[in-house]
Amino acid sequence: MLDKPIIALDFPNKEAAIDFLSELNSQSLFVKVGMELFYQEGASFIHWLKSQGHYIFLDLKLHDIPNTVYSAMKVLASLGVDLVNVHAAGGSKMMKVALRGLEEGTPKGKKRPALIAVTQLTSTSEQQMQEEQLIKCNLNESVLHYAKLAYMSGLDGVVCSAHEAGMIAEITSESFLRVTPGIRMTGDSSDDQIRIVTPDQARQIGSTHIVIGRSITKANNPKLAYDQAINLWERRN
Numbered sequence: 001m002l003d004k005p006i007i008a009l010d011f012p013n014k015e016a017a018i019d020f021l022s023e024l025n026s027q028s029l030f031v032k033v034g035m036e037l038f039y040q041e042g043a044s045f046i047h048w049l050k051s052q053g054h055y056i057f058l059d060l061k062l063h064d065i066p067n068t069v070y071s072a073m074k075v076l077a078s079l080g081v082d083l084v085n086v087h088a089a090g091g092s093k094m095m096k097v098a099l100r101g102l103e104e105g106t107p108k109g110k111k112r113p114a115l116i117a118v119t120q121l122t123s124t125s126e127q128q129m130q131e132e133q134l135i136k137c138n139l140n141e142s143v144l145h146y147a148k149l150a151y152m153s154g155l156d157g158v159v160c161s162a163h164e165a166g167m168i169a170e171i172t173s174e175s176f177l178r179v180t181p182g183i184r185m186t187g188d189s190s191d192d193q194i195r196i197v198t199p200d201q202a203r204q205i206g207s208t209h210i211v212i213g214r215s216i217t218k219a220n221n222p223k224l225a226y227d228q229a230i231n232l233w234e235r236r237n
């Protein structure tokens with residue numbers, strides 16, 4: 001899969017997203033469309049992004065009973081996106097049928113979207129996980145457990161912080177995707193993220209992909225911020 005930083009298009013509508021994309025003025029970006037933009041604009045915006053030659057991570061984080069997720073994944077597969085996700089907490093049965101839904105919904109001759117599972121959100125602290133989810137182990141163990149479950153369920157990878165990425169490669173395989181949000185450039189505000197790293201740290205520790213939103217979208221010069229992120233990710237700095 002394309003190895004460029006994934007830009008989170010967390011915008012309220014397509015006009016704002018298109019304005020931002022025209023500032024970047026690049027082809028073949030890897031962009032992420034999340035709940036806000038997809039709920040507002042729906043499938044037509046996905047088709048537009050495809051027509052512009054961009055790779056798409058449709059980040060809807062499905063988490064429901066297996067039958068519902070299976071049926072929803074069949075629909076998402078027909079959109080022609082490259083990457084989709086579920087919550088690993090939905091369980092192995094849910095993850096397996098999510099994959100089956102994608103396989104069945106992918107049009108003949110097209111590539112099935114890759115499927116990854118969110119382990120513990122990068123906005124979750126160990127204390128919060130233990131107190132609110134009543135998970136008694138430490139955060140690393142919980143993430144590794146979910147990663148193993150996703151791997152055994154046949155998924156293509158996980159969403160995790162960079163801190164766990166290296167260990168996940170060890171217990172799964174080097175080719176198992178480790179997609180890492182919570183990326184910040186030095187000096188940027190961490191906002192609501194807890195487990196953050198810079199693009200070069202993520203590469204060093206073992207992420208296969210990074211997701212960056214506000215460090216680029218809210219930068220004074222988004223193009224410069226994006227180029228900086230690429231340089232750090234590709235270790236050219």
Ligand SMILES: O=C(O)c1cc(=O)[nH]c(=O)n1[C@@H]1O[C@H](COP(=O)(O)O)[C@@H](O)[C@H]1O
Binds near residue numbers: 008121181211
């Ligand atoms: O699945 C995701 O993309 C995701 C998982 C996770 O654990 N943490 C996380 O921040 N994300 C997404 O990654 C993006 C991060 O955005 P910034 O914090 O602005 O860089 C947001 O769109 C989140 O929805």
